[in-house]
Amino acid sequence: MQEIGIGIIGGGYMGKAHAVAYAAVGAVFDTRLRPRLEMVAASSMASAEKYRAAFGFARAAENWEMLVRDPKVAAVVIASPQSTHRAAAELAFSLGKPVFCEKPLGASVEDAEAMVRAAQDSGLVNMIGFNYIRTPASQYARQLIADGALGRITWFRGEHTEDFLADPDIPANWRTDGDANGTMGDLAPHMVNAALALMGPVDSVMAQIETVHTDRHGKAVTNDDQAQMMCRFAGGAMGHMYFSRVATGRKMGYAYEITGTKGAIRFDQEDQNALWLYKAEGPEAERGFRKILTGPAHPNYAAFCQGPGHGTGYQDQIIIEARDFLEAIADGTPKWPTFADGLAVSRVISAARISQTTGAWTPVQGD
Amino acid sequence: MQEIGIGIIGGGYMGKAHAVAYAAVGAVFDTRLRPRLEMVAASSMASAEKYRAAFGFARAAENWEMLVRDPKVAAVVIASPQSTHRAAAELAFSLGKPVFCEKPLGASVEDAEAMVRAAQDSGLVNMIGFNYIRTPASQYARQLIADGALGRITWFRGEHTEDFLADPDIPANWRTDGDANGTMGDLAPHMVNAALALMGPVDSVMAQIETVHTDRHGKAVTNDDQAQMMCRFAGGAMGHMYFSRVATGRKMGYAYEITGTKGAIRFDQEDQNALWLYKAEGPEAERGFRKILTGPAHPNYAAFCQGPGHGTGYQDQIIIEARDFLEAIADGTPKWPTFADGLAVSRVISAARISQTTGAWTPVQGD
Amino acid sequence: MQEIGIGIIGGGYMGKAHAVAYAAVGAVFDTRLRPRLEMVAASSMASAEKYRAAFGFARAAENWEMLVRDPKVAAVVIASPQSTHRAAAELAFSLGKPVFCEKPLGASVEDAEAMVRAAQDSGLVNMIGFNYIRTPASQYARQLIADGALGRITWFRGEHTEDFLADPDIPANWRTDGDANGTMGDLAPHMVNAALALMGPVDSVMAQIETVHTDRHGKAVTNDDQAQMMCRFAGGAMGHMYFSRVATGRKMGYAYEITGTKGAIRFDQEDQNALWLYKAEGPEAERGFRKILTGPAHPNYAAFCQGPGHGTGYQDQIIIEARDFLEAIADGTPKWPTFADGLAVSRVISAARISQTTGAWTPVQGD
Amino acid sequence: MQEIGIGIIGGGYMGKAHAVAYAAVGAVFDTRLRPRLEMVAASSMASAEKYRAAFGFARAAENWEMLVRDPKVAAVVIASPQSTHRAAAELAFSLGKPVFCEKPLGASVEDAEAMVRAAQDSGLVNMIGFNYIRTPASQYARQLIADGALGRITWFRGEHTEDFLADPDIPANWRTDGDANGTMGDLAPHMVNAALALMGPVDSVMAQIETVHTDRHGKAVTNDDQAQMMCRFAGGAMGHMYFSRVATGRKMGYAYEITGTKGAIRFDQEDQNALWLYKAEGPEAERGFRKILTGPAHPNYAAFCQGPGHGTGYQDQIIIEARDFLEAIADGTPKWPTFADGLAVSRVISAARISQTTGAWTPVQGD
Ligand SMILES: NC(=O)C1=CN([C@@H]2O[C@H](COP(=O)(O)OP(=O)(O)OC[C@H]3O[C@@H](n4cnc5c(N)ncnc54)[C@H](O)[C@@H]3O)[C@@H](O)[C@H]2O)C=CC1
Ligand SMILES: NC(=O)C1=CN([C@@H]2O[C@H](COP(=O)(O)OP(=O)(O)OC[C@H]3O[C@@H](n4cnc5c(N)ncnc54)[C@H](O)[C@@H]3O)[C@@H](O)[C@H]2O)C=CC1
Ligand SMILES: NC(=O)C1=CN([C@@H]2O[C@H](COP(=O)(O)OP(=O)(O)OC[C@H]3O[C@@H](n4cnc5c(N)ncnc54)[C@H](O)[C@@H]3O)[C@@H](O)[C@H]2O)C=CC1
Ligand SMILES: NC(=O)C1=CN([C@@H]2O[C@H](COP(=O)(O)OP(=O)(O)OC[C@H]3O[C@@H](n4cnc5c(N)ncnc54)[C@H](O)[C@@H]3O)[C@@H](O)[C@H]2O)C=CC1
The missing domain is CATH 3.30.360.10 (Dihydrodipicolinate Reductase; domain 2)
Known part of the structure; x- marks a missing residue:
């Protein structure tokens, strides 16, 4: 049982869903990597701190960049508005960190294309959050x-x-x-x-x-x-x-x-x-x-x-996503659906x- | 209780449905006009005779024209292939007889337009068989x-x-x-x-x-x-x-x-x-x-x-159609859906x- | 195609349903015997006359006894209150006429037993109206x-x-x-x-x-x-x-x-x-x-x-019953469900x- | 955010469900008490150890008694066969620990009565696991x-x-x-x-x-x-x-x-x-x-x-139960359904x- 520090950007509708998912996924699926709710970022430090306390993260981040750069954050989940997806993903890849990004991939087709390129260039695990297809x-x-x-x-x-x-x-x-x-x-x-x-x-x-x-x-x-x-x-x-x-x-x-x-x-x-x-x-x-x-x-x-x-139920779909993301990281191989599927x-x-x-x-x- | 002689062209799927409907409609709806299954026509005299016996018509017709022209047939129901709709309807109108025609109105938009014209020129009751909307x-x-x-x-x-x-x-x-x-x-x-x-x-x-x-x-x-x-x-x-x-x-x-x-x-x-x-x-x-x-x-x-x-059930829809046709004839006013609705x-x-x-x-x- | 005169006792809920059924059944099932709506009886002559006109019977009866005894009534359908079932059925059997009786068989188990005996002694066709099982x-x-x-x-x-x-x-x-x-x-x-x-x-x-x-x-x-x-x-x-x-x-x-x-x-x-x-x-x-x-x-x-x-639909169940009653009469053999099934x-x-x-x-x- | 050490007896069907529930409940409901998966017991040390690893408990217990007595276990969840319910619950109450027990309360009405008495004498929080009613x-x-x-x-x-x-x-x-x-x-x-x-x-x-x-x-x-x-x-x-x-x-x-x-x-x-x-x-x-x-x-x-x-979904029902148990402990007041409801x-x-x-x-x- 090896731990992995998870950073989640966003603590709203989907931020919470992912936080719960990473809290539960290990016990549900007996995953090789066991997530630690390491850090959460939001639109302000105050709200990040509120999410930290509510969901049980170890720390709150000043902003998403700090979270992505944090050495204890080994994998990044993006659950913030579309406009933030591209920059956060590109930074994470540049730092060698796998990324799970909520749908839609970016705010535009151009964003999506850039994100796919960044993911493919990095060779890192990249996934997109189409949860409903996972029932x-x-x-x-x-x-x-x-x-x-x-x-x-x-x-x-x-x-x-x-x-x-x-x-x-x-x-x-x-x-x-x-x-x-x-x-x-x-x-x-x-x-x-x-x-x-x-x-x-x-x-x-x-x-x-x-x-x-x-x-x-x-x-x-x-x-x-x-x-x-x-x-x-x-x-x-x-x-x-x-x-x-x-x-x-x-x-x-x-x-x-x-x-x-x-x-x-x-x-x-x-x-x-x-x-x-x-x-x-x-x-x-x-x-x-x-x-x-x-x-x-x-x-x-x-x-x-x-x-x-x-x-x-709904939450279980997100747990299945978390399982796949963790397994993909453990294996070092991407799992469907990747950013390319988001671009499609x-x-x-x-x-x-x-x-x-x-x-x-x-x-x-x-x- | 006044009788009315009904002639039905066709004794197949819909011909039978209309025959049953006219047999039942009086008892169901206590209609002013009481239909008499007067005559049935088909693609041959032999099959018309078979339908006559099966459904309880008084007589079989050599062909649809003979049926339409028969003096005891006071109202015509067309339940034969699309290609026959126009000619039969036009003849009936020309003889002053109301017409109920199965959908679609004719074999083409041109047919349909001609049939609407004929119906409107005659001022006679004309209806089209959209039964499903009648549940x-x-x-x-x-x-x-x-x-x-x-x-x-x-x-x-x-x-x-x-x-x-x-x-x-x-x-x-x-x-x-x-x-x-x-x-x-x-x-x-x-x-x-x-x-x-x-x-x-x-x-x-x-x-x-x-x-x-x-x-x-x-x-x-x-x-x-x-x-x-x-x-x-x-x-x-x-x-x-x-x-x-x-x-x-x-x-x-x-x-x-x-x-x-x-x-x-x-x-x-x-x-x-x-x-x-x-x-x-x-x-x-x-x-x-x-x-x-x-x-x-x-x-x-x-x-x-x-x-x-x-x-x-299905048959009851056709009985409702028969009721409306009979009531329209009794009133001398067309009832929805008319040929014009079929053309639309x-x-x-x-x-x-x-x-x-x-x-x-x-x-x-x-x- | 042989005709048979049908007499129906009762013109209410079920009396009407049977009247419609006998009007339609020939055309639906191409039965050997073709019913003629011969006579209807009700609680008074006035209401019987009203039903006659509404449903298209040839004649109305003063009372059920007159209907059962009428020479042109060859088969009796009982669709009046339970209290009338036994007497009407017994009289019909004594006159050699087959009987279709609405459920329940009689007003009591004793009635039901007597009716089964009468039916069996007569050797005549006898049926009971459990229509729902006929879908x-x-x-x-x-x-x-x-x-x-x-x-x-x-x-x-x-x-x-x-x-x-x-x-x-x-x-x-x-x-x-x-x-x-x-x-x-x-x-x-x-x-x-x-x-x-x-x-x-x-x-x-x-x-x-x-x-x-x-x-x-x-x-x-x-x-x-x-x-x-x-x-x-x-x-x-x-x-x-x-x-x-x-x-x-x-x-x-x-x-x-x-x-x-x-x-x-x-x-x-x-x-x-x-x-x-x-x-x-x-x-x-x-x-x-x-x-x-x-x-x-x-x-x-x-x-x-x-x-x-x-x-x-509902009415079609009654048409199926009418078909079975007519076929049973044509064959001279009872068809399920008989009075004995009603007694059970x-x-x-x-x-x-x-x-x-x-x-x-x-x-x-x-x- | 105050932690509470949870001990779960049983790691089968329901033992796992409760383990997942306590892993997730804090993030889902922002509970005042935050559960720590402290200890799990099973029918043998080997299986307890297997469950510990799979579900993420801190420690495995030799047997249920050791778990109940462990000073870091502050609340006990019983998810083992009926035969074990009574003894485990009685010991826990005697040590001042609140108990959540899976249904049915005990292996017999006598067990159930004894458990209700023990719960009521202790004045401690006691709950029974009727999860379906919690959707x-x-x-x-x-x-x-x-x-x-x-x-x-x-x-x-x-x-x-x-x-x-x-x-x-x-x-x-x-x-x-x-x-x-x-x-x-x-x-x-x-x-x-x-x-x-x-x-x-x-x-x-x-x-x-x-x-x-x-x-x-x-x-x-x-x-x-x-x-x-x-x-x-x-x-x-x-x-x-x-x-x-x-x-x-x-x-x-x-x-x-x-x-x-x-x-x-x-x-x-x-x-x-x-x-x-x-x-x-x-x-x-x-x-x-x-x-x-x-x-x-x-x-x-x-x-x-x-x-x-x-x-x-199913798992969410167990999370709701966990929330109620934690809230009851935090409040010091029992929450429906208690042992008495199990006895009923x-x-x-x-x-x-x-x-x-x-x-x-x-x-x-x-x-
Ligand atoms: N898979 C699904 O079923 C759903 C997916 N989504 C997707 O999830 C993403 C988030 O949507 P929701 O959770 O509904 O939004 P939300 O409004 O509930 O939450 C957004 C979160 O992002 C944070 N945030 C905003 N700007 C930020 C910034 N610059 N840096 C860091 N954090 C920032 C906010 O503080 C908030 O916590 C979107 O991409 C959306 O399309 C949303 C709903 C359902
Ligand atoms: N309202 C509805 O739900 C339905 C409507 N229809 C319509 O009813 C009409 C008849 O279709 P079906 O009954 O399915 O066909 P069918 O093939 O079952 O019966 C056609 C009948 O027309 C007779 N016929 C053929 N040529 C004839 C002619 N020249 N003169 C006289 N009779 C002739 C045949 O002998 C046969 O009895 C069509 O217009 C069709 O579109 C058909 C099925 C369902
Ligand atoms: N199979 C089924 O689904 C149903 C069966 N029934 C049965 O049908 C029978 C009739 O019930 P409904 O039609 O609902 O009653 P209803 O009250 O609608 O009609 C009863 C009819 O019997 C007539 N009647 C009454 N006393 C009479 C008498 N002494 N002589 C002749 N006619 C008399 C009335 O004039 C009336 O026409 C009952 O046995 C009832 O249990 C009734 C409803 C549904
Ligand atoms: N709420 C619900 O929907 C359900 C409730 N249950 C209840 O949950 C309880 C457990 O049932 P399941 O999980 O289905 O059984 P299971 O057979 O799947 O698991 C039983 C667990 O108890 C452990 N165990 C057995 N003897 C033990 C002992 N002496 N000491 C410590 N651990 C011991 C086993 O090692 C195993 O981990 C039962 O009371 C059952 O009635 C069971 C299924 C569904």
Whole structure:
């Protein structure tokens, strides 16, 4: 059992999630490297100190740079706003430290490209935080598709829908400002990543992006409330994705449907412990979508509970991420999803934005 | 209680459904006009005679023309292939007889336009067979939206998906030949009609239409297996529709989701007696999609059963259509949906086909 | 195509359902005997005349006796209150006429026994109206169990729950008076019949029966609002049934769960077109309850619609009953369920009532 | 931030769950007392040492007694077999140490009574591990009922069903031996606790308990596979509970339905992030069971995630327990559920066993 000092930049929504994850991951997965909550940084020393005390870090940092440079911080987790991702990652790589960065990779495609270059030049472990794809159910879906259980895939439909801005009476705030915080910038990456992970690369897209409530309490909204895109996958399948933060009634609508010649899959994160599978086999009278409850027979479940159907939750996804990051560091080999996977997501989104402007099908930039 | 002689052209899938409907409708709805199954026509006298005996018609007709001209046939129901719709309808109108025509209105937009003209010139009752929108659940959904229960509508997603051609091993047949029998020709009309009925007119569309299995047992497939379109409704909402006959696992996937600023609706014909409604009101902790079971409190249910949740079925939709046709004749006033509504559907589909060719957003022709 | 004159006693809830069924059944099932709505009887001539006009009968009867005796009435359907069942059936048998009687068989076990004797002595076709068990889904469930698909059955749970008297503010009415109208008398028979049909005979029961709202607007309620019973089936399985008319939120809660060593089934009449099946076979990771949508592959579905998942409804169950009654008459052989099956149900309920009084397990009387 | 040394007896299924919980709880809930994984004990030093390394404890103990006596262990968690609960708890109390004990309280009602006495005599914090009732959904259900949202409760149905012994081919093992490991001993306590927590005390019960597979590979099974009981709650409601380890297809079937005069609730642990609520208010046409997704508006959710519908899992329930134990210690006041609540459960089960023997309704012993 070897310790490793973890530094986390950010102590908000995701900063806390990662802090909890590193506190728990050793006991859950019996990891070779045992994380020590060494240091936390935030937008000010005061808030960093507050997070330190709350989450149980050894020390608080004046700012992210101090954290990255600290000799006892051997691995860096970036859970601060998009604008900070690139600089923090580049510094960490330059100091030989592996980096886990929250999605989206950077604030722009340029950032993302620079970060991938920095990561690859360094040869260090680099990962990006697409946590939803890590539920046992979605990991199993990937496996089923890879194993050919659905035959040739012909259709993909994905969505990421929530309703936190559905009420037009909510005043404008930081979320209603700037591309990075809009639906395409903030919500789309998870589902685009899912699409790539489950289906392979996207060839071309055609999108429609809009601000539904252009004015909130007299203040202009400068980014998008909902967006959709039709797409063509390199593997041949047709697809559609929809993203919304004004989807009244939807709380965690990360959902997908995948159709193949031999079967089909349906998944909805709002019931993350179930995967619906249809197999076009056996007597017609007995066919139907079956609701598979995740259990020890599915990827990464058993460490959380020996009983099937007992269920994992949001926090457990982050623990799985932490496990992979620690294992990647122990092995010295990157683990999926890396920064390159984050860049691939940014490129799909970038193509979608172009198609919205041109009104035409737009190819997605490859490597 | 006044009798009316009904003539039905076609005794297949829909011909039978209408025959049963006219046998039952009087007892179900206590209609003023009581239908008499007077005459049936088919592709040959032999099959017409077979249908006559099976369904209980008084007489069989040599062909559809003889049926339309028969003096005891006072109203005509067209349930034969698309190619026959126009001529039969035009003849009936010219003889002063009201016409109920199965969807789609004609084999082409030109047919549809001619049929609307003929109907309007005649001043006679004319209806088109969009039966799915007539379930108590979908009628109630229309009512809720019209009453503003969802607030301003921002998003519509509809699909009509089945899997009768999902297996690539099914040989080519009449269904795999010709635009009218493809997914856009055959499946799309019902859901496009639903979109128009629930949401109002569509301004413009952008579609992707494809043949998934281009070859079946060595024979070319000449029409589309699946199609999707993004759309913009005149009322401002964004929308998406998807149609497929290769949707493995889907049997009657006529389904829609509608989001508004105050609520949302979800419906799936595979459980046609339930409507899911979310209302953004009351304490946050108590909010959720509620599964409303149809009952006497919903449109057209009570005539079938006094108990809520007891359920109506496919055949009952056709009985509701028959009721409306008979009532329209008794009143001498057309009832929704008329031929004009069928034409509106054809125009959306026509615009979608154009957009597929041009790769650009395409306006839908108005009146 | 041979006609048969049908006389229906009662024109209320079920009288109408049967009238519609006989109007439609010929066209639906291409029956050998074609019913003619000959005569209807009710509590008065005036109401009989009203039903005649509404449902399309040829004639109205002064009273049920006149209907039964009418020479043009060749088969009798009894859809009037329990108190009338026995006398009407006995007279019909004495005149050589087959009888279809609504559930429950009579107003008491004695009535039921007398009716079975009369039926058996006459050698005539006799049937009882347990319609819910006739959905394609429940018929298929029976078949699966009979075929051993679930292995040895170990557990049965059934319920029939509705909420029409859930509100304590509903005033006392005819439903709140007399054993026959209570939960055990009125709701229990359908599910007890289902238990017998799916599982075989019940050996012994132990029940708890109660009036929840003993007083309604100052008037005493004299029968039961809810009841439950544990039971032991002759085949060895353990079971439980629950009945309630105060089950807030339940509209048509005719539902059962059946567990066997190789699989399990779940069904809920509120979604009557779905049967949930679990099979303990194949890889653990792929197991789950599958939602089978009824379709042409299931019993009695195809006559209603050629498309799977399109759905049958309440009225269709009554049409299936009418088909069986007509076929039984044409064949001269009784068809399940006969009066004897109705008596078997009454005996389970009778044993339950005794167990409630004695507080002890009570054997169910056999033949 | 004050540390507290935690000693856990047992490192199996639940021992690990508690170890992870104490590793994470501080960061999740910002507890005043911060747990230090001080010591773990198991059936041998070797396994204790293995658990120490895997879960990150400071030290392993030779046996439970050494752990309880260790001066650095300030609070004891008992997660070893039932037979060890009493002695460990009694020793801990005698040394002035608070105790958290896994369910069931002891191996017998006598044990349970002795443990309650020891706890009460000591005046120390004592808790029992009924984790399932701690999901945000079930906590919210308790709150709704307590607030009168359902009106007067008339019916409760609960079950705890799993299928780990459904296959008759599984050989006999320790689980198939001895009352404590049977369905009533092992599975029933959670749901009986839920019944008491949601509904209040049980007055009397009438049970049916059985071994379905009496012989496994030639070895006798000495305890029960399934059991059911009817019950009467002190508050007046009728109830039923069912427990099974042979419920083919059920993985975590901890489920309940509660009916009141104004509403109803349904919950199933297999989808632990949803609570179904029906309210008998508003227009009939809009009523239905609503699926409420848990979120920050529900008890104990927000600490795990700021987003509704993102979901908590099994492990999170144990973290909530750990929080309550630590807070109770910090406050010096016991928190629900205490040993006395565990005893109340044992008494219901004891009465059920008696009723099975006598075949008669049996009162549940009170205080
Ligand atoms: N994987 C997922 O499901 C989610 C990912 N995210 C991503 O996580 C990242 C953080 O988002 P949230 O936690 O929601 O934000 P948040 O607003 O809750 O927290 C941001 C944290 O960053 C700190 N911070 C701000 N500027 C900083 C600076 N210059 N230096 C150091 N710390 C600074 C703040 O003090 C705060 O603690 C973003 O990249 C976001 O896209 C956010 C939510 C969910
Ligand atoms: N509303 C709905 O849900 C559905 C509507 N349809 C529509 O109903 C119409 C009929 O389709 P199906 O019943 O499925 O076809 P089908 O193939 O089952 O039956 C067609 C009937 O038309 C008769 N027919 C063919 N040519 C004829 C002619 N020249 N003159 C007279 N009769 C002729 C045939 O003998 C046959 O009885 C089509 O327009 C179709 O689009 C079809 C299926 C479902
Ligand atoms: N299978 C099922 O799902 C159901 C079965 N039933 C059964 O059907 C039977 C009738 O019940 P409902 O239709 O609900 O009652 P209802 O009150 O709606 O109708 C009763 C009918 O019987 C007539 N009637 C009453 N006394 C009569 C008499 N002495 N002679 C001739 N007609 C008389 C009335 O005029 C009325 O038309 C009952 O046995 C009931 O248990 C009722 C509802 C559902
Ligand atoms: N709350 C819940 O959901 C559950 C509670 N339980 C309860 O937790 C307790 C433990 O059960 P599991 O963890 O499933 O058992 P397990 O068999 O997985 O683990 C038992 C542990 O106790 C240790 N042990 C056995 N004898 C011991 C002794 N004399 N001294 C010290 N340690 C000893 C073993 O080494 C092992 O680490 C039981 O009381 C059980 O009823 C079990 C499973 C679920």
